[in-house]
Amino acid sequence: MEKHAILMTTGSLALSNEVKAEMQLDVDSRSLQFRLTTAFIRELILGMVDGNGTHSVVPLPGGGSYGMEAALASFVSRTDRPLVCVNGNCGEQILEIMRHRGIRARSLRTPCDRPISVNELGRCLEADPDISHVCLVHCESPTGVVNPINELVQLAKQHKVKTIVDAVNSFGALEISARRTPFDVLVTVSDKCIEAPPGISFVIASLDELESSVSDLGSLILDVRNHWRSIEKTGQWHSMPPTHVVQACKKALEVLAVEGINKRSIRYAAVSDEIVRATEKYAIPLLGPRVRSPTCVALTSHGTINSQREFDALYAHLTKYNLYIDPNLNIETCSYTIGCMGAVKPTSIYLLATAFRVFFQPVDAIRAPH
Numbered sequence: 445m446e447k448h449a450i451l452m453t454t455g456s457l458a459l460s461n462e463v464k465a466e467m468q469l470d471v472d473s474r475s476l477q478f479r480l481t482t483a484f485i486r487e488l489i490l491g492m493v494d495g496n497g498t499h500s501v502v503p504l505p506g507g508g509s510y511g512m513e514a515a516l517a518s519f520v521s522r523t524d525r526p527l528v529c530v531n532g533n534c535g536e537q538i539l540e541i542m543r544h545r546g547i548r549a550r551s552l553r554t555p556c557d558r559p560i561s562v563n564e565l566g567r568c569l570e571a572d573p574d575i576s577h578v579c580l581v582h583c584e585s586p587t588g589v590v591n592p593i594n595e596l597v598q599l600a601k602q603h604k605v606k607t608i609v610d611a612v613n614s615f616g617a618l619e620i621s622a623r624r625t626p627f628d629v630l631v632t633v634s635d636k637c638i639e640a641p642p643g644i645s646f647v648i649a650s651l652d653e654l655e656s657s658v659s660d661l662g663s664l665i666l667d668v669r670n671h672w673r674s675i676e677k678t679g680q681w682h683s684m685p686p687t688h689v690v691q692a693c694k695k696a697l698e699v700l701a702v703e704g705i706n707k708r709s710i711r712y713a714a715v716s717d718e719i720v721r722a723t724e725k726y727a728i729p730l731l732g733p734r735v736r737s738p739t740c741v742a743l744t745s746h747g748t749i750n751s752q753r754e755f756d757a758l759y760a761h762l763t764k765y766n767l768y769i770d771p772n773l774n775i776e777t778c779s780y781t782i783g784c785m786g787a788v789k790p791t792s793i794y795l796l797a798t799a800f801r802v803f804f805q806p807v808d809a810i811r812a813p814h
């Protein structure tokens with residue numbers, strides 16, 4: 445039996461055995477059984493976002509970036525003038541996708557350790573009435589800062605501006621209701637807070653957007669409406685789905701439905717608190733508890749870890765314990781990120797505490813006055 449890596453990353457995550465067990469079954473992607481599995485997944489997700497009657501869930505093969513690029517390609521055209529709110533890497537990536545598609549996007553930039561300000565968005569929308577869309581990230585990586593999507597989306601709506609939300613790192617752990625937060629399009633994935641294997645992204649779009657016709661999309665495979673029409677008409681995916689992952693995802697969503705999004709949020713927050721306690725002698729959280737997502741915690745160890753090279757040493761040290769955290773230091777804040785999602789065991793946090801002590805202790809010894 446191979447040894448599992450102990451994953452404390454922000455995706456993909458440590459999975460429960462009951463979710464992994466579902467991947468033992470071979471199924472035919474066109475069978476009635478598989479089509480029912482797909483329909484069940486779409487319904488569960490739609491229910492979780494309160495989207496019944498207003499929205500529809502379109503599963504696509506691929507990770508979060510695939511889902512985001514498909515959503516942007518399908519719902520923002522070259523003549524549109526989107527505004528991208530940026531306070532982290534995922535916002536930057538949205539801007540990059542726009543550049544590749546030849547769309548002239550504006551940006552509203554905020555330092556990556558602060559949430560996007562509702563007032564500032566208001567000023568941008570007042571100042572530029574040509575803005576057609578606001579693109580936002582709910583919970584940014586690598587810092588885990590939570591943006592107030594409820595207020596931001598409502599404000600955009602008041603200005604009759606459409607909204608596209610990256611909820612890749614939050615759906616399943618933070619409540620999102622299409623009634624309270626009337627987004628036009630929202631994207632998530634199987635392998636973060638849903639706690640399923642990687643391989644599926646979900647574009648949740650309003651029926652108005654899905655039913656509107658567009659010309660000159662510039663892509664066949666990224667056309668979300670195409671996938672939606674296929675799945676609505678035949679129950680089948682437009683191109684070959686990752687069948688084993690889809691089955692595991694169904695199980696993971698059932699588990700989520702039983703646990704509830706609120707309870708999951710509380711469970712992650714407890715893991716986050718444990719990690720902070722386990723590392724507190726050597727690291728401090730970048731963000732205060734009010735703006736910090738329960739899904740991950742960004743830590744700083746000023747004095748010891750100030751460069752990627754210094755962080756590489758900690759990362760390599762942790763892998764000797766079979767522990768995996770996110771591999772990149774955020775240069776802007778000198779912070780590194782530990783994931784709190786998935787089946788994180790108390791023994792894993794204990795191991796993390798030990799590994800940190802061994803890594804940082806020699807430094808303590810040198811620094812101590814006696």
Ligand SMILES: *Cc1c(COP(=O)(O)O)cnc(C)c1O
Pocket residue numbers: 455506507508509510534581582583584585610611612613633
């Ligand atoms: C992880 C993540 C992505 C990218 O997803 P991939 O599956 O790695 O392509 C995008 N946005 C957010 C907020 C994320 O956390």
